[in-house]
Amino acid sequence: MLTVALPKGELLKNSIRLLQSVGLDFSAFLDSGNRQLQILDASGQAKGLLVRAQDVPVYVEYGQAQLGIVGYDVLREKQPQVAHLVDLQFGYCRMSVAVKASSPYKSPLDFSPHCRIASKYVNCAREYFQSLDLPVEIVPLSGSVELGPITGMSEAIVDLVSTGRTLRENGLIELETLYHSTARLIGHPLSYRINTGNLCELSAKLREVALVGV
Amino acid sequence: MLTVALPKGELLKNSIRLLQSVGLDFSAFLDSGNRQLQILDASGQAKGLLVRAQDVPVYVEYGQAQLGIVGYDVLREKQPQVAHLVDLQFGYCRMSVAVKASSPYKSPLDFSPHCRIASKYVNCAREYFQSLDLPVEIVPLSGSVELGPITGMSEAIVDLVSTGRTLRENGLIELETLYHSTARLIGHPLSYRINTGNLCELSAKLREVALVGV
Numbered sequence: 001m002l003t004v005a006l007p008k009g010e011l012l013k014n015s016i017r018l019l020q021s022v023g024l025d026f027s028a029f030l031d032s033g034n035r036q037l038q039i040l041d042a043s044g045q046a047k048g049l050l051v052r053a054q055d056v057p058v059y060v061e062y063g064q065a066q067l068g069i070v071g072y073d074v075l076r077e078k079q080p081q082v083a084h085l086v087d088l089q090f091g092y093c094r095m096s097v098a099v100k101a102s103s104p105y106k107s108p109l110d111f112s113p114h115c116r117i118a119s120k121y122v123n124c125a126r127e128y129f130q131s132l133d134l135p136v137e138i139v140p141l142s143g144s145v146e147l148g149p150i151t152g153m154s155e156a157i158v159d160l161v162s163t164g165r166t167l168r169e170n171g172l173i174e175l176e177t178l179y180h181s182t183a184r185l186i187g188h189p190l191s192y193r194i195n196t197g198n199l200c201e202l203s204a205k206l207r208e209v210a211l212v213g214v
Numbered sequence: 215m216l217t218v219a220l221p222k223g224e225l226l227k228n229s230i231r232l233l234q235s236v237g238l239d240f241s242a243f244l245d246s247g248n249r250q251l252q253i254l255d256a257s258g259q260a261k262g263l264l265v266r267a268q269d270v271p272v273y274v275e276y277g278q279a280q281l282g283i284v285g286y287d288v289l290r291e292k293q294p295q296v297a298h299l300v301d302l303q304f305g306y307c308r309m310s311v312a313v314k315a316s317s318p319y320k321s322p323l324d325f326s327p328h329c330r331i332a333s334k335y336v337n338c339a340r341e342y343f344q345s346l347d348l349p350v351e352i353v354p355l356s357g358s359v360e361l362g363p364i365t366g367m368s369e370a371i372v373d374l375v376s377t378g379r380t381l382r383e384n385g386l387i388e389l390e391t392l393y394h395s396t397a398r399l400i401g402h403p404l405s406y407r408i409n410t411g412n413l414c415e416l417s418a419k420l421r422e423v424a425l426v427g428v
Binding site (some may be wrong): 003008037038043047051052054055059062064080116139140141142144147150152153200 | 217222252263265266268269272273276278281330353354355356357358361362365366367
């Protein structure tokens with residue numbers, strides 16, 4: 001039986017809607033009273049695992065789930081050994097460099113070489129500033145990254161921006177976009193290659209649905 | 215002015231109570247309507263920063279906060295360059311190895327060398343199994359670690375246990391304790407050495423209060 005790893009949070013609702021369109025019903029995960037992290041789809045064809053977004057690629061990499069849905073941002077940051085199958089065309093957001101609106105910076109190229117950048121995405125941030133040949137110091141934070149510039153610990157942040165509301169509320173502005181992100185269907189490479197549980201057909205169906213829009 | 219980094223979550227209430235006992239009032243952080251992550255204590259002597267537990271040592275290491283309160287588990291996992299000042303004697307919990315109650319294992323020494331261990335505390339887990347000379351594979355998860363053994367992805371977990379309720383609810387039992395953890399007062403090494411804002415006196419007062427019990 002196929003197992004699909006689904007991400008808690010922002011992408012869950014659309015992920016469930018998408019899977020429903022190909023006959024897999026995991027809507028029980030949306031019940032407010034649900035405490036189960038593992039359920040069978042209503043037709044008994046597949047199992048759903050509800051895990052943190054960052055853990056989706058882990059379950060897929062280890063083959064515990066053959067399919068998973070997760071944001072491109074997580075894949076780009078963690079570089080897991082999974083097959084990128086489909087751009088699902090929802091969950092649009094961008095990875096951006098932001099600074100205090102009151103700062104003199106007009107571009108990341110204005111940053112001094114000893115500048116500090118706070119981020120949850122340390123690999124993405126490092127890669128970006130290396131590409132600029134700017135040897136900044138990356139400060140790893142796990143939440144409320146906007147406190148970096150507010151407290152003065154860092155000159156800038158690299159963070160995921162969706163509506164931009166959090167930035168605005170904290171007096172920050174975007175200087176540059178590193179990349180755009182959407183939800184992705186990922187697969188366990190070996191399972192995909194040997195087509196476990198008709199994985200390839202399911203993936204093709206999901207690609208079609210994603211193109212039309214969920 | 216001194217800045218104190220306080221951890222969101224479990225340890226917040228007792229941390230605030232402790233600081234109140236030495237005249238620093240950050241109880242505004244406990245108001246359900248509070249959205250501020252940075253406040254002045256009522257007497258205007260110090261600033262409080264409300265951040266994720268894992269980020270407390272980051273703010274202290276970079277000297278953005280001179281003092282912080284955080285669980286020993288975080289310090290042990292991240293090994294930040296901070297001064298360990300006081301064992302605050304609250305927030306008792308333990309780092310344990312747990313397996314399915316139905317498994318045949320009686321001790322971690324029974325694990326096979328290719329065993330998988332899921333954990334949020336990958337460094338603690340790695341260090342422990344290295345001390346046993348058992349070359350297990352550590353699977354890094356960021357939440358719901360108990361799903362590791364339940365789904366069969368891992369034979370065991372290394373996780374923080376407080377009451378043991380989560381383990382029981384998931385049919386897991388503890389095999390061994392790696393170490394015990396409590397809340398700790400940490401300081402920025404240089405600030406402590408030069409006694410910024412009478413840091414040493416405050417730390418000594420907190421040590422006295424902690425000994426008596428908050």
